Amino acid sequence: xxxxxxxxxxxxxxxxxxxxxxxxxxxxxxxxxxxxxxxxxxxxxxxxxxxxxxxxxxxxxxxxxxxxxxxxxxxxxxxxxxxxxxxxxxxxxxxxxxxxxxxxxxxxxxxxxxxxxxxxxxxxxxxxxxxxxxxxxxxxxxxxxxxxxxxxxxxxxxxxxxxxxxxxxxxxxxxxxxxxxxxxxxxxxxx
Amino acid sequence: xxxxxxxxxxxxxxxxxxxxxxxxxxxxxxxxxxxxxxxxxxxxxxxxxxxxxxxxxxxxxxxxxxxxxxxxxxxxxxxxxxxxxxxxxxxxxxxxxxxxxxxxxxxxxxxxxxxxxxxxxxxxxxxxxxxxxxxxxxxxxxxxxxxxxxxxxxxxxxxxxxxxxxxxxxxxxxxxxxxxxxxxxxxxxxxxxxxxxxxxxxxxxxx
Numbered sequence: 001x002x003x004x005x006x007x008x009x010x011x012x013x014x015x016x017x018x019x020x021x022x023x024x025x026x027x028x029x030x031x032x033x034x035x036x037x038x039x040x041x042x043x044x045x046x047x048x049x050x051x052x053x054x055x056x057x058x059x060x061x062x063x064x065x066x067x068x069x070x071x072x073x074x075x076x077x078x079x080x081x082x083x084x085x086x087x088x089x090x091x092x093x094x095x096x097x098x099x100x101x102x103x104x105x106x107x108x109x110x111x112x113x114x115x116x117x118x119x120x121x122x123x124x125x126x127x128x129x130x131x132x133x134x135x136x137x138x139x140x141x142x143x144x145x146x147x148x149x150x151x152x153x154x155x156x157x158x159x160x161x162x163x164x165x166x167x168x169x170x171x172x173x174x175x176x177x178x179x180x181x182x183x184x185x186x187x188x189x190x191x
Numbered sequence: 192x193x194x195x196x197x198x199x200x201x202x203x204x205x206x207x208x209x210x211x212x213x214x215x216x217x218x219x220x221x222x223x224x225x226x227x228x229x230x231x232x233x234x235x236x237x238x239x240x241x242x243x244x245x246x247x248x249x250x251x252x253x254x255x256x257x258x259x260x261x262x263x264x265x266x267x268x269x270x271x272x273x274x275x276x277x278x279x280x281x282x283x284x285x286x287x288x289x290x291x292x293x294x295x296x297x298x299x300x301x302x303x304x305x306x307x308x309x310x311x312x313x314x315x316x317x318x319x320x321x322x323x324x325x326x327x328x329x330x331x332x333x334x335x336x337x338x339x340x341x342x343x344x345x346x347x348x349x350x351x352x353x354x355x356x357x358x359x360x361x362x363x364x365x366x367x368x369x370x371x372x373x374x375x376x377x378x379x380x381x382x383x384x385x386x387x388x389x390x391x392x393x394x395x396x397x398x
Contacts, residue, residue: 019367022291024216025300070276073294081264113217113298117291124291143347165379169213173375180368 003134003191010138012186016114018179023114027147028107028172037151041144043105045137050087051080052136052151055119056129076119084110134141149179160184195320202324204388208301210333212379215301218292219333220370226349227360229337230330231285235278235293239270240302241319244310248318251311263306264297271297301325332377339373340364 016022023044030040055076063069089107091099109115118139122132153175162171206212209219218236222228238315246266247254259333275293278286296302305325310318341347344364346354354360363369 021367021370022217022223022295025214028213028216070272073272073275073297074265077264077268077297078261081261086214092382113295116298117295120291120294165383166375167194168378168382170375170379170382173371173378177368177371177375180371184366 003131006131006134007138008189010135011142011145012183013190015141015146015183017143018176018183022117023112023143025113027150028169030034031147031151031154034148034151034155037147038144040105041140044109044112044114044143045140047084047087047106047109048118048136048140051083051115051119052122052132054079054083056122059123064084072123076116079114080119081110114139124182132163146179151175153179194320195317198317199320199324202321202328203331204231204328204381204385207328207332207381208325209329210378214304215299215329216293217346218299219336220374221292221330222289223333223337223340223370225341225345226334226337229333231282232289232292233326233330233333235274236296236301236329237322239267239274239296240305240326241322242270242324243267243302243306245315247306248310248313248315259311264301267302267306268297290382291334301329304321336373336377340369344369
């Protein structure tokens with residue numbers, strides 16, 4: 001039950017992009033068409049879960065017993081960067097179909113804030129390993145959802161008359177604001 | 192000297208990291224529901240940017256091209272850790288209200304972008320000016336957005352009551368959708384400002 005709650009909160013109530021502003025760079029940059037945003041969304045989901053599975057044990061079994069908590073930032077970012085590289089090599093060699101689908105997005109997500117934020121929050125919220133994995137899945141599904149929504153809105157926006165002073169990026173933020181307002185409606189979902 | 196001043200000015204308006212280059216957005220919107228958070232984030236960011244640029248510019252001839260990214264990450268990560276620990280020790284409340292966004296400075300695209308595009312190729316002095324320009328460009332936008340949102344959404348500025356007591360705060364501006372709206376308007380304003388400055392510069396040349 002607790003796990004279902006974590007999923008609901010992370011996908012709808014506390015959506016990582018719309019409510020918490022994390023991972024905005026890729027949200028603005030990678031939503032030119034729906035296919036691209038889906039590819040990016042799944043690549044992020046994949047790496048976030050892998051990164052959580054790698055950093056949680058590392059913190060609780062290595063850093064915490066040795067009292068090296070202050071190295072958390074450095075260690076986590078290096079683990080994530082090398083993990084992305086490994087995943088890229090592995091996919092290229094063994095699953096070329098999947099690599100063709102999301103390989104080009106992999107180098108981009110090394111510095112995606114969402115992944116680092118999730119690994120940090122799993123530690124600071126004192127989640128167990130299972131809870132951490134569920135949290136990672138939830139957050140990245142929320143990311144995927146927001147990406148697809150904006151990509152859809154953008155494809156409609158191309159044919160609609162946008163006021164001149166809002167053309168380009170300003171209108172993207174205004175549209176996001178409206179999507180965000182709709183998501184505020186979910187906040188009553190969890191007591 | 193003149194070229195240094197130009198480097199400094201670039202970051203504030205023409206290449207403003209937030210409004211023009213569209214990088215480093217995450218932290219900018221999340222911490223701007225009140226002014227003191229905005230100032231704190233701006234300072235933390237400028238500090239990390241300044242020292243990362245100085246150190247990378249100093250060692251640019253020693254860093255091999257093929258492994259530069261991991262080395263940049265380690266240097267930026269080290270200064271982010273310093274900021275994080277200092278904030279936790281001396282400003283525990285500020286640090287708590289900014290939460291995960293302090294460690295997230297390490298993946299802030301502004302720092303990585305400037306280090307890669309500028310500090311790795313330039314001498315130390317231009318790098319210092321660049322980091323001040325970019326840091327200030329980041330900070331003024333942060334403070335601007337925060338002031339706007341806090342004033343309308345809470346009737347206060349940096350915690351002090353400004354609006355008259357009869358003012359009914361518009362909660363919308365403190366909430367996340369309000370942040371997106373205000374930021375969108377800020378970008379529109381900056382594009383307009385840039386267009387005007389270009390036009391007046393062109394008029395001066397013609398005259």
